[in-house]
Amino acid sequence: MTIEIRGSDILAALENQGYRSTLPRREIIENLDKRSDGFTAEDLVRDLPHIGRATVFRTIKLLLEAGIICKLSLINGEPRYSLAHAEHHHHTVCVTCGTIGEFHAGTVERVLRLIGNEVGGSIIGHRIELYISCADCARQNIPVPTAGHTHVS
Template identity: 50%
Template sequence: MTSGTSNTIEIDLFTALEDKGLRKTSARSAVLTRIESANDAFTAEQLCRDLPEVGRATVYRTIRHLVDAGALCKLPILDGAPMYSIARIEHHHHTICSKCGAIGEFRHSTVERVMRSLGKEIDGEIVGHRMEIFIICKRCLSGTNDGG
């Protein structure tokens, strides 16, 4: 089952669970492998659909563990279920296409600098931030994005 080849991200995910003292089970392996293979952000329900052999509760639990461990980031979606993406080491932000909902990533050092200067203005202790850029993506702009 895990006789696979790629071992860069998978180890991260497994390690994340190990570090929490969680057992390595086949159900969890299935979920992690599925997540690993994801190129884009995904919803919990998508995983459930793709992994009918794994119980819904387990899918949700595993996702929660990973978010908890910081291995996944949970992206709130305005109308609909949250999406998840693998947390890279570098802090980053997301672009969301207002037409098709496609999620992309970007990094921008100025954003981080702004955060630091905001500390003075804001009442309370800053523990994190999130920035989302709403766009119309290239595919939607060009009209190539029909049904997929």
């Protein structure tokens, strides 16, 4: 289920959760609207210099908690954020250009649930990230960074 998200929807969602609609928040959300393929907190800080660093991070935390954006990490561990276009999804991350994609994998979910039974205890959540060299980068033959552990466990 893919959902087209607009800034106004995000604002409405936040207001529903009891948060105020303030100018800095509106500006940050508008800025997010333009970013389809992942961004860093520093991107926002740089783009919106009149908004305090702390406010940017606070708003990111808010949006994370509201499930509007999600946090993931590049193959080297660098944090990235991305607008969540779907209810439940996972990410592909291009190791060369950093572009973030989404995918759905009901099968994987089911297998993980089975594994959870074997492991003992109860499953709280999971994190799946697929590191790829995206079609564009592969076409341009951009060399894949020789990260020490390309298979990240």
